[in-house]
Amino acid sequence: LDMPFGDNSFDLIWSMESGEHMPDKRQFISELSRVCKPGGRIIVVAWCHRDLLPGETQLLPREERLLRRINRAYYLPRWCSVADYAKLASDFGLEQIRTDDWTDRVKRFWPAVILSAFRPNSLLGLFRSGFTTIR
Secondary structure (H helix, E strand, C coil): CCCCCCCCCEEEEEEECCHHHCCCHHHHHHHHHHHEEEEEEEEEECCCECCCCCCCCCCCHHHHHHHHHHHHHHCCCCCCEHHHHHHHHHHCCCCCCCCCCCHHHHHHHHHHHHHHCCCHHHHHHHHHHCHHHCC
């Protein structure tokens, strides 16, 4: 979370499915905003949990259990919501913040992703990587 680039280095930053791996989301967005040139663009595509509804202070227990299982299986830290990312972006002075939920566009691909884990080459690679990576 400490990128080796100077301030204002890039006019476009594309973060594809990496935010969910960052344990400190605030530091993650801070670094993205630090290396982005004034007037530049930052695109973050990340696994997120749903936005909380008005009056909610946390996810439902069953949602928390599901996310814990996913985090354990994929060695991920705690997730945040799209609204959390937007708030962090605003906190760091980013402007013209736009968000979108791609769930409906990508969910049809997940069965193929899961099945790919059971292909012979995938299983062989998993065993070659060692038992510490197998859960």
